Amino acid sequence: MGGIEGIRADNAEKLNQQLIDRKKAKIGGVKKPRETKEKDAAPAAPTPAMLKVPAAIAKKVNASIAKKANQKNPAYWKKIRTIRNYLDNRVLAPILQANVDPDIIRMTPKTVEEAEEKIQAFKSALNKTTMNEKADKLLEAGGKLIQTCTGNGQMLDMDLTGYVSVIACNKKDAQVELEEFKCEFGDWLSAPWYVRLGMFYFKAAQITNDRNKNLMGEAEDPKGKGPEH
16 A cells, blocks of 8 residues: 555656646647548539530620621621612612512621622522513524524425514413523523623614614615615
């Protein structure tokens, strides 16, 4: 017992101090934070590249970008001026209003390509304005060809004098066939403005030539009613 009492007496103060220090360490100590598990972590915010833009919004954005780009393009504004000239022309405007799709007339081009498509629609409509006349000429040309190939009808034991005039007077009887032909081969009858202008000059030359020949014939015929020289 004396030994135990001696230990207590010698170490009591030291053991007591150690106990106090342990309690202080337990009470005042800072616990290590629990490691955050991967599943408990908040999901990372998506980056701009990961955001999905709706197709309708993307289309509007792209259209806006294209519009701004074309507003700085001289070629775009040149075509826009051409379109305005067509629609402001007092001769051409009524033809375009009657022969071009109303949606195309109202459409405001946003790109050079759209402007060119609208101009081509205008040109196509103007080309077709002379299609009826060309179809009639083609019908008459067919009559002349039959006259020539048959020797004015002799090969058919017929007299085809005045055949082309009869065709011209009865062309309504072939209206359905002519309209179907124009639907199938209308592009053949259309032509750009410079070709149509050339045809105008050629037609005027033919009229002038025929008139001069008639005047010359009347002058050479002493019984003619033309002016005498």
